[in-house]
Amino acid sequence: MNFIEVSGISKKLQDQPILKDINFVQPQFQQLAIAGATGSGKSTLLKIISGLIQTDEGMVRFNGNRVKGPLEVLLPGHPGIAYLSQHFELRNNFRVEEILERDNKLVDEDAMHVYEVCRITHLFKRKNDQISGGERQRVALARLLTTAPQLLVLDEPFSNLDMIHKQQLKDVIADIASELSITCILTSHDPLDVLSWADRILIMRAGEIVQDGTPQEVYLKPADDYCAALFGKFNKVSLKGKTKFIRPENIVLTKGKGIPANVIKVKYFGSHEEALLDTGKEQLLASFHAGTVKQGEEVTIKII
Ligand SMILES: Nc1ncnc2c1ncn2[C@@H]1O[C@H](COP(=O)(O)OP(=O)(O)OP(=O)(O)O)[C@@H](O)[C@H]1O
Structure with a gap:
């Protein structure tokens, strides 16, 4: 049984094809990055994988179970899959510890481990408007991780971060895999951000996967000029x-x-x-x- 199996996913929005027959299998613990120019369909694909957009054709299976779209369930989303949007929100006027407490499904010791991995233990007493953008993102990530997901889906986690917060987030995401054993898929329009992290990179162009390989393969043996230019x-x-x-x-x-x-x-x-x-x-x-x-x-x- 495959951890994630994406088969024949196609999607149109306003009559425009956004995804065209996307197929791949992701084994558990493989860290997968989806790269591609802006508008190539990365976010739409991630949302379909996470059960947040209804696909027109094809199917996503997670641990053998079909991921249902939002039109088929009461609450959009799939058990075991945690999705963090580029535009996440944290409830206003609450302290970080209160925000975290609300969704936490872990015992205290495990939750503390998540908070340590996310480098947020020093922020507990602060209110949401007293932390920086990078810190807010790590709090949002920690909150998702305490729902005990098996798959973490991150949409453009590095956009809008300065170099220091970006590096900190890269360390956090690496530790999520190694210390918490959570499999991750993330997207980036700047693939240089994912070369050192990913086990495998899928490159998308205009709704299609145009290359699928290790970081070394896609960097040194790009499929075409588009794939080559993405990496510099x-x-x-x-x-x-x-x-x-x-x-x-x-x-x-x-x-x-x-x-x-x-x-x-x-x-x-x-x-x-x-x-x-x-x-x-x-x-x-x-x-x-x-x-x-x-x-x-x-x-x-x-x-x-
Ligand atoms: N609700 C919508 N209605 C119509 N078109 C849409 C809608 N959402 C996205 N699109 C279009 O679908 C295409 C793919 O968008 P998507 O957000 O999946 O790309 P992306 O690769 O994630 O881009 P980015 O890196 O900018 O986030 C784009 O051309 C976008 O304009």
Whole structure:
């Protein structure tokens, strides 16, 4: 029996196809990220998986049971699946501990473990309007986790967070998997946020899954220009008659045999520099440690 099985999901909204025949299976404990440009259908898919939008065609099964849509049940949602929207709300004028207490289904010790994993124990006495956006999100996450879900579904959890809160949330989400053994699906329109976390990444474009692979596969062997561009800059070169996507950091300088190139332009990015190289045949973008090359310099490169 599969943990999550998504088969033949299609959905139209206002006569526009939003999802087209989506199929995949997610084993328990596999951390799955769904990436794709804005409007590619990620949120709609997550809501169908969570039982919050009715599908037109196809079916989602969770532990073998069909996830029913909101038109088929009194209260939308499916037991064991916890969904956190981009636009979650916390009740106003309550202290964090009161908000948490309301939905908690865990014994005290387990609930405290959840609060520790979510890094919110120092916030208990504060009211909802006395905590930052990042802290509110971790409280909302903790509240969901105390309903004892098996599957946590997070829609764009990293959007609208500054670097510090984003990193904190990444640590929390990693710990949710490792310490609480909860399987997670999340979406991100910035896939760089999920490369280090996900076991598997599905890439969506215009309502379809266009690539399904490990972070290494989708980063180094993108299916096409769209998938390549989602993860940052790339070179598209023809090697032995085959088109290959080469990331800038996979071009290195060599003292041995290689391809001669002229450095046309260098841009400084703090931790690294990007150099535009001209091989006479094509132009390539390479990434080096800051200060490695100078404009006008002749270098020899190889692709690794
Ligand atoms: N209620 C609706 N009625 C009509 N179209 C909708 C509705 N909700 C979403 N859409 C459209 O469906 C498409 C997919 O939207 P969805 O929110 O699933 O994409 P997304 O990949 O999650 O985007 P984002 O990253 O911006 O959240 C978009 O073109 C959107 O405009």
